[in-house]
Amino acid sequence: MSDFLKLEKLTLNYGGPTPAVENLDFSMQASELVALLGPSGCGKTTTMRAIAGLMKPASGTIMLDNRDITRVPANKRGVGLVFQSYALFPHLSVFENVAFGLRLARVSSADIKRRVDAVLASVGLSHLADRQPRELSGGQQQRVALARSIVVEPKLLLLDEPLSNLDARLRLEMRSELSRLQDELGITMIYVTHDQAEALALADRIIVMREGRIEQSGTPEDIYERPVSIFVANFMGFENCFELTGGKLKGIAPAGFETGSAAGIAWRPHAVLLGQGAHKGTVVGASYLGQVVEYLLSTPLGDIKAEALASAPRHGMGEEIAFDLPQAGAVLLARR
Numbered sequence: 387m388s389d390f391l392k393l394e395k396l397t398l399n400y401g402g403p404t405p406a407v408e409n410l411d412f413s414m415q416a417s418e419l420v421a422l423l424g425p426s427g428c429g430k431t432t433t434m435r436a437i438a439g440l441m442k443p444a445s446g447t448i449m450l451d452n453r454d455i456t457r458v459p460a461n462k463r464g465v466g467l468v469f470q471s472y473a474l475f476p477h478l479s480v481f482e483n484v485a486f487g488l489r490l491a492r493v494s495s496a497d498i499k500r501r502v503d504a505v506l507a508s509v510g511l512s513h514l515a516d517r518q519p520r521e522l523s524g525g526q527q528q529r530v531a532l533a534r535s536i537v538v539e540p541k542l543l544l545l546d547e548p549l550s551n552l553d554a555r556l557r558l559e560m561r562s563e564l565s566r567l568q569d570e571l572g573i574t575m576i577y578v579t580h581d582q583a584e585a586l587a588l589a590d591r592i593i594v595m596r597e598g599r600i601e602q603s604g605t606p607e608d609i610y611e612r613p614v615s616i617f618v619a620n621f622m623g624f625e626n627c628f629e630l631t632g633g634k635l636k637g638i639a640p641a642g643f644e645t646g647s648a649a650g651i652a653w654r655p656h657a658v659l660l661g662q663g664a665h666k667g668t669v670v671g672a673s674y675l676g677q678v679v680e681y682l683l684s685t686p687l688g689d690i691k692a693e694a695l696a697s698a699p700r701h702g703m704g705e706e707i708a709f710d711l712p713q714a715g716a717v718l719l720a721r722r
């Protein structure tokens with residue numbers, strides 16, 4: 387299968403001493419949903435701007451559907467963009483907001499009616515077609531923005547933190563809605579987020595970016611279970627990440643397993659065994675999280691976060707507890 391979108395050695399510069407994005411290579415297939423994940427400032431939005439045609443690359447090429455679009459104007463690329471601020475036209479109804487792009491393209495009134503009705507139905511807004519944006523909730527406005535981008539049938543839809551203005555419940559609702567739309571319509575999408583849970587829930591593939599470069603690319607399972615570096619592990623909730631020197635953690639060889647040439651090792655809080663093991667730590671923090679209590683231990687290895695069932699006997703501040711960092715649940719990290 388040939389690549390639907392292919393970025394080759396893409397370098398993007400705002401004129402500063404270091405490029406915002408450097409030598410980026412990635413490709414995706416039609417109908418794939420790729421999440422671009424990474425901390426603030428790593429170059430996610432900049433990459434999207436370049437794909438959308440809002441920014442000229444310093445070097446490199448962008449191919450979309452077998453066509454070099456590197457120098458094609460934004461409005462001729464067939465790329466749709468949805469930002470976190472949905473910027474609807476305040477004086478137009480929901481229907482007219484969604485119809486806007488089709489009117490510009492001089493689509494016939496009958497076709498506009500058919501296409502807008504279909505898209506409004508698919509985002510569950512048919513009953514609100516005559517409302518003005520100010521009469522809608524944040525989530526509904528975001529759905530109008532989404533409908534407006536989908537209705538023009540872009541080859542590629544770019545979503546830049548589209549849910550970040552919504553409250554937690556709406557985010558969840560919209561997340562499953564996006565997932566359903568993606569399945570139903572098979573739109574090729576790139577989804578920018580710095581929320582790992584959102585990326586895991588939505589994406590076929592995740593690309594983790596760091597300082598303008600790709601740190602790791604893989605399926606959600608790859609990224610969540612097999613991070614390649616301390617950076618990715620930290621980002622994916624391995625809150626106990628340690629550098630290894632000569633296979634040892636602070637001079638101590640992790641008991642019972644080979645660390646080989648790994649540069650780091652990591653455990654999630656739930657993988658740390660509390661109440662038994664060769665290590666000792668002092669409780670310096672405890673947070674009740676509902677199902678579990680998360681303890682922060684001060685230990686000779688550094689701070690350790692460990693979880694215990696909330697139903698288990700609680701540990702008090704200042705208490706010394708034994709703990710184990712077992713092989714099961716540890717990941718070895720090839721890079722820092």
Ligand SMILES: Nc1ncnc2c1ncn2[C@@H]1O[C@H](COP(=O)(O)OP(=O)(O)OP(=O)(O)O)[C@@H](O)[C@H]1O
Pocket residue numbers: 400406424425426427428429430431432433580
């Ligand atoms: N208009 C601009 N002018 C100059 N530098 C910029 C501009 N926009 C972004 N940058 C810089 O480019 C780098 C990448 O920024 P970008 O907005 O792509 O990051 P991001 O990963 O999308 O971050 P966030 O999650 O905060 O949106 C950062 O170092 C940022 O400071």
